Amino acid sequence: MGSTGPEPLTAWRYVSRGIARRPLRSTLAAAGVAVAVAFFVVFASMSAGLHREVEDELGRPRPTHVTLEHQSPTPYSSSDLALLGAVVATYLEGTGAGIYGEGWALDPVVELTLSVPREGARCVLWGILPKPAGETIASPPGISPTAPLSAGRWLTADDENATGLVCVLGASARESLFPGAEVNVTVSLGPDASADPWRFPSAGEYPLDAAPDWTSAVRGPFTATVVGLLAPGMGGGLDDGVYVPVHPLLRALGQQDGGVYYYPRLVVTVADGTKTDVGALEDELGRAVPLTLARDDGWDRDSFERAYGQTQRALDSWLWAVTSVMALMLVAGVSDTMLVTVAERRSELATLRATGARRRQVSRLVLAEVALLGAIGLVAGLCVGALATWALGALAGGALIAPPHLAWWVVAAAALVAMGAVTVAGYYPARRAALERPTEALRYE
């Protein structure tokens, strides 16, 4: 106090002095609360993170898939696919819809990166889907029907239904793989008998979500007639490209039966965010080919909730277990500390009673002391817990199912649990203090 002058004694001043008189014991008690709170915050934040992840996932709009199952023993052919593709393209122009056959994306370009047997040589085989209704073709980036050609022509819609496979060669591909090849020359694409089978990169390198087993599906080599040569200097992988119409390519790469590729199942995907009338689309598709429609959103909500529910329940069980154990330890620790404190202050408490303090006033002093210790521990624990949660997310976020999330309810629950536990912890010592008889003041030194 020093030169600040005398100040009145209040209950809070008395309580804070009581805490300060046993700094080590008070620090340990507050530290116990802080550790319990920090553990709770970390575990609860992990649970909150998973909750948030699941809620986000459940609330996310999803593409609608319309699965077309064939009705006859004969699967859909590539011409069916082309027809359906035309329907989809016409109906869903600009909506981002796509059509898949066995997971092959034709939306609208298939990019297949192939390794070729010649050592050091490499090319990109582009499958290009010409739009049947128009003269233009869907193109890989940088390639268009008006791309400069050194000879021949670009692919057209007619090439899609041609019996033989045609191709346009990029300048580098021509130079490295087919030196001297000119328009109307037949080139061989794919492995020859003396070379290793074509080796395809792993699925992850494809722009396809679900690549089929390319290696087993590929049959080759197959031949293609060169119909055009790209002018050199297109840059990047374009000079390395060999461009073919997609359906003949699929027929060449996949199962063939009389030159027709068959799909047992087709899936039409209406992309996320479009306002497509899926029912009307189904009608259109049904008019084009015989089919059985089965619509789903391609995502099993129940399975998702089951899978995450198990994880969530496991995490929540841990959270409750940790919380319960921590709360019990906290109650035991703080209660024991306060009992020792009360025992040490018997004379003082009795003096308070002798000088007129009521039982409940003495009881409140002890509870206030416990609450102050708890509040200090709570604030420290929240800081440590928040820091640990942040560190966990930053350092190990990738290894977790979901990044931890310090939600407001985590802070509120931590405060509730901590203050509830310290109140319970303080109850018995406070009661002991309140029952201290004032006559004891005359017995103790």
Add this chain to the structure above:
Amino acid sequence: MSERAVRGGGDGGEDGAGAHGDGRPTAENAIVLKQVTKTYRSGEREVHALRNVSLTVPEAALAAVQGPSGSGKTTLLNLIGAMDTPTEGKVRVGGRDLSALDDDALSEFRRRNVGFVFQFFNLVPVLNAVENVLLPTMFAPDPPLERAMGLLERVGLRDMWDRMPARLSGGERQRLAVARALINDPALVLADEPTGNLDHETGASVLDLLEGLTRDGRTVVVVTHDPEVAKRAGTVLRLRDGVLVGQGQ
């Protein structure tokens, strides 16, 4: 009754505000005990701390309670100080019958009417001198800081208001305890061996202080072995084995 009457009020009744020396009430008696017995149970055994004690202490008197250890002096002080209730009989302080009060009412009575001075001072070590004086008013909405400083001046400790008890001498501590006992302006001051832990000179100064309180109209009861206190006391109560064996002037 003097102007320093017991607050919380006398409750009337047939005993009035006091009693004669034989236990009959008179208007001038601050303390009246009528056939008071206090029995404690110790396991199966009953201990009679006080047996059928009747006594009176006049207002504004210095009364000394004497007797060997175990004679019931402290029990008597507890009963007069509203810290305990008798097993039988009646205890009236300032006309108020304490025998029938519940714990809260006894606490309120102590707070407003009784000041205690303990043998071992019972000061709170983490509070400074003025805070110790203010201890009984801790729960009051407006703690009387100026009064506390005035009491420190009266006991000669004003300049030491910010000293912790550990930095005070024995005599200073006991004077501080006297100041604390007076913070609520009580009509009755009870002291348990107030000079028991002090040297002769210091004890005498504390005794002077206590004796001076009677001039304010306060009644002071001192439990003591010190014959000097008995010499100064206007009333001497002698106890032996829980029985009042003598009450004299």
